[in-house]
Amino acid sequence: MSIQQKARSRCHWLPTLDKTQDTLYLTLADQLAADIAAGRMSPGDKLPPQRLLADALGITLGTVTRAYREAERRGLTEARVGSGTRVRGTQADEPDFHHLSRASAGSIDLSLSIPIPNPVRAEQLAFSLQQIANQPDITRQALAYQPEQGNLGQREILAEWMTRHQLPVEASELLITEGGQHADYLAMQALIRPGEAVASAALTYPGMIAIARQLGLKHIPVPTDHQGIRPDALERLCQQQKIRLLYVMPEYNNPTGEHMSQARREAIVDIARRHDLLLLEDGVQYVIPSQRGTPFYRLAPERSLYIFSVSKIIEGGLRFGALRAPTNLIPRLSAALRAQCWSVPGLMGAIACRWLSSGNADTLIDWQWAEVSRRQVLLKQTLLHYETEAHAYGFHAWLKLPEPWRAVDFVAEAAHRGVTLIASDPFCVGSHPAPQAVRICVTPPAEIGIFETGIQRLSTLLREGPSHAAPLV
Numbered sequence: 001m002s003i004q005q006k007a008r009s010r011c012h013w014l015p016t017l018d019k020t021q022d023t024l025y026l027t028l029a030d031q032l033a034a035d036i037a038a039g040r041m042s043p044g045d046k047l048p049p050q051r052l053l054a055d056a057l058g059i060t061l062g063t064v065t066r067a068y069r070e071a072e073r074r075g076l077t078e079a080r081v082g083s084g085t086r087v088r089g090t091q092a093d094e095p096d097f098h099h100l101s102r103a104s105a106g107s108i109d110l111s112l113s114i115p116i117p118n119p120v121r122a123e124q125l126a127f128s129l130q131q132i133a134n135q136p137d138i139t140r141q142a143l144a145y146q147p148e149q150g151n152l153g154q155r156e157i158l159a160e161w162m163t164r165h166q167l168p169v170e171a172s173e174l175l176i177t178e179g180g181q182h183a184d185y186l187a188m189q190a191l192i193r194p195g196e197a198v199a200s201a202a203l204t205y206p207g208m209i210a211i212a213r214q215l216g217l218k219h220i221p222v223p224t225d226h227q228g229i230r231p232d233a234l235e236r237l238c239q240q241q242k243i244r245l246l247y248v249m250p251e252y253n254n255p256t257g258e259h260m261s262q263a264r265r266e267a268i269v270d271i272a273r274r275h276d277l278l279l280l281e282d283g284v285q286y287v288i289p290s291q292r293g294t295p296f297y298r299l300a301p302e303r304s305l306y307i308f309s310v311s312k313i314i315e316g317g318l319r320f321g322a323l324r325a326p327t328n329l330i331p332r333l334s335a336a337l338r339a340q341c342w343s344v345p346g347l348m349g350a351i352a353c354r355w356l357s358s359g360n361a362d363t364l365i366d367w368q369w370a371e372v373s374r375r376q377v378l379l380k381q382t383l384l385h386y387e388t389e390a391h392a393y394g395f396h397a398w399l400k401l402p403e404p405w406r407a408v409d410f411v412a413e414a415a416h417r418g419v420t421l422i423a424s425d426p427f428c429v430g431s432h433p434a435p436q437a438v439r440i441c442v443t444p445p446a447e448i449g450i451f452e453t454g455i456q457r458l459s460t461l462l463r464e465g466p467s468h469a470a471p472l473v
């Protein structure tokens with residue numbers, strides 16, 4: 001048996017290739033795209049090793065390598081050092097997003113968007129618990145079932161706090177939730193039916209991608225520019241199909257960092273009104289009033305929902321947040337919340353509300369705000385020669401990798417050097433191509449010095465380039 005015959009017998013993907021084409025590698029990548037679209041290759045399927053495919057097709061290894069790179073660039077596949085190239089998942093078969101760090105012991109974690117660790121929080125929690133324990137009314141209330149919409153006293157405290165921070169709301173417009181993720185899920189579950197379409201920036205918060213999958217919704221990626229979602233692209237998509245809801249993060253998009261101007265927000269509201277879209281604004285990545293634009297619910301109160309959470313201000317473990325909605329939608333949302341969990345526990349709200357009303361939350365916000373901005377300045381300086389996008393006070397920066405880096409290799413190399421990062425892949429909606437970019441979170445290290453060491457290691461890695469990466473098998 002010839003080498004080619006042997007190779008052909010071992011190749012589980014064997015495209016028919018028109019060898020008369022000049023750009024064979026593009027033809028091969030196109031063939032892969034066609035096979036995926038036709039279901040002949042499925043998410044998770046491994047592509048043959050490059051040498052084997054080259055032998056099987058009687059073409060050069062270089063052509064196959066270029067074709068595989070092109071397929072990865074288009075977002076059709078993902079390559080992992082040591083485990084080869086696989087077809088990327090697009091549907092429920094992909095694992096859901098991880099919210100807990102996978103940083104190994106001793107690694108500098110720059111992968112998670114969490115508040116900067118501060119021992120003051122544990123002290124404040126102990127103090128709040130003592131105070132609550134000494135107030136029989138509050139402890140009795142905490143033991144009771146709460147109304148679906150949430151405890152009225154807590155909604156009033158939250159409404160007062162939000163209004164003071166230039167997010168004017170009435171207690172009657174709020175539903176208490178178990179954090180921002182729950183608020184996102186609640187809105188989608190209550191207001192969108194399976195099979196209907198929702199849209200967001202093409203790169204968005206992975207928690208929203210997971211929700212759309214779980215609920216069997218179509219998730220449409222909207223192209224973006226330096227201000228986030230492009231109105232012309234949204235308009236076109238709305239003309240092509242019925243979209244029920246647009247998910248937005250106008251202050252700075254997670255992960256890509258774009259901020260929407262007032263004019264951009266108004267253009268989106270105009271489209272939402274003409275095409276009857278709901279607007280779901282995620283405000284979990286809290287921004288102080290002086291740096292914030294007008295929230296969508298102030299521009300279009302009748303169709304806008306707003307998500308608040310204490311997760312980035314106090315701590316995520318409290319699982320305390322709220323959904324602001326037009327009052328006519330509150331009964332539907334309350335019914336959905338009752339079906340999910342009856343009501344949110346009163347105890348966590350009692351703790352969080354103490355934090356908010358005592359001023360302790362404000363002190364923490366001010367401290368963290370200043371600290372985050374120092375870290376962003378440091379990051380900008382250290383990675384001066386590279387393309388980064390970030391809000392000056394944002395929890396993360398988006399680093400577009402210079403050629404010839406690939407995001408998976410950069411993440412793997414960074415891990416070897418003791419820095420944990422996330423590549424672009426989990427942020428991609430549907431089969432939107434994963435750009436060669438990584439998200440760098442500035443908040444997980446408790447000490448700014450550790451953060452600095454982390455980004456210096458990344459800077460060294462960028463300077464040295466990917467030549468040390470292990471070859472793909």
Ligand SMILES: Cc1ncc(COP(=O)(O)O)c(C=O)c1O
Nearest residue numbers: 179180181205254284309311316
């Ligand atoms: C944009 C965005 N929305 C929602 C969440 C989830 O918020 P919570 O922890 O309050 O559930 C996060 C957490 O990182 C987030 O970044």
